Amino acid sequence: MNSHAMNRTFISQLGPEVLGKAVMVEGWVHEIKRLKSVDFIMIRDKTGIAQVTVKKDSPLKGFNLESLNRESVLKVKGLVPEKQISRNMIEIAATDIEILNRSAAPLPLPVAENIESDLETRLNNRFLDLRRHENYSIFEVKSSLLWGIRTFLHSQGFIEVNTPKVVASSTEGGADLFKVKYFEMDAYLNQSPQLYKEILISSGFERVFEVGPAFRAEKHNTTHHLNEFTSVDIEMGFSDHEDAMLMLEGAVKSGIENVVKSSTRPSTSSSTSLNVPEIPFPRIEYSRCLELVQAAGEKIEFGSDFSPEQLRIIGDSYPGFYFITKWPSELRPFYTMVDPDDETLSNSFDLQFREREITSGAQRVHDPEMLRNRFLKKGLKPADFDFYLNSFLYGMPPHAGWGLGLERLTMILLDLKNIRETSLFPRDRTRIVP
RNA sequence: GCCCCGAUAGUGUAGCGGUCUAUCAUACGGGCCUGUCGAGCCCGUGACAUGGGUUCAAAUCCCGUUCGGGGCGCCA
Secondary structure, eight states: OHHHHHOOOOOOGGGOOOOOSEEEHHHHHEEEOOSSSSSEEEEEEEEEEEEEEEEEEEEOOOOOGGGGTTTTEEEEEEEEOSEEEESSOOHHHHEEEEEEOOSSOOOOOOOOOOOOOOOOHHHHTTHTTTSSHHHHHHHHHHHHHHHHHHHHHHHHOOOEEOSSSSSSOSSSSSSOOOOEEEETTEEEEOOOOHHHHHHHHHTTTOOEEEEEEEOOOOOOTTTOOSSSSOOOOEEEEEHHHHHHHHHHHHHHHHHHHHHHHHHHOSSSSSOOTOOOOOOOEEEEEEHHHHHHHTTTTTOTTTTOOHHHHHHHHHHHOOOOOEEEEEOOOSSOOTTTTEEETTTEEEEEEEEEEETEEEEEEEEEEHHHHHHHHHHHHTTTTGGGGGHGGGGGGGTOOOOOEEEEEEEHHHHHTTSSSGGGSSSSHHHHTTTTOO
């Protein structure tokens, strides 16, 4: 830290102990109020808002209040008066104001006003939108959440890895991939680190996790899908789906604990779900969910996925986090282990929060012959996946893992209506800028 | 990909055939004002996405285009 930063005080740190003392704060002009005998400048940094007062008779060099716009960047030195007149924020009597940079006016988006703008307008001017504390706090929560998950996984002997996002072939065959030019070759943006983290299990890493982008070229248009999202993935050797579920609920609990502990309280409307959940989460078998949904009068047969409406029915019975386990084999990707007791089922699970899916996981197939057959059954060419299959030929341990959508989890914790709010610069069907 | 819906000042909105030289709030510019704190008061600037059509008359009705929203499918 340099001497400049050391002189600066964050606004939230201006407490009773600074009364009568000289301070220096830096930030943006939140609001200006000019009265006859005194001018007020609300200054905002990422921690809070303070009121800078300038008496009309106080000569401030290099300072021209008349031409000062909102959102200009200031460095203010001043005295914090013993006698505070301001009712809801700390007051600083300015002795020196330096305009570090000016803002243009009018703003394309209100920062200080309580006017709701369309998400479209907000995203087009995201840099300004994020100056609002309630929006910043979403990313504070997301960061704390991830930190808590990372801490937990480290405590369980996982190491964090990074695998390629530019790949030659599809992971699961199903989801659409973004095609990119890679010199003279065709390549794709990876939809999941699945194959690579499994290879690392063959490499003897035993426990790995990765936090990285995943790309899905699906033309969905919903409030809970992004074409680029942050996937938290784990894979663990000598383990099955039960082990993976233990890790998952532990990680989620640890993440939320960290949010509750460290957040400066999200100012988002309703953060009712921000209680540390009890573990273990309920484990509900797919067949049980099927009964539940059928009992509610829905038409669904074994082998079908649940519609949003049907997930709502299940969610009503299990408010909070719960696992749906033992999914039909045919609904799962080729690398999913079948249930040895019932070939039609798989050792798989989804983590749900009410009607929302957050995580998908399973024990994986580790027998190369079985894997080859699964490829064929799903209509995939094993030859395209030699780089992956080869790692199964020379000693691949049984293993399991999961992938968690970080934006989904953040959205759920903060009860946000649109997943785009949880991505700094979301990529959806039509948006690649900014 | 399918099905609904929408587009009015910087921002968010009202208006849904003539009374629209278009409402309100806020921002912005100017002025006033016991230190304001969701400040207040006065004045001002500023908009009907786009092309065609119907009509004596279109922000308003119809069609196309562009852009956007929601739901479904698929998934994390």
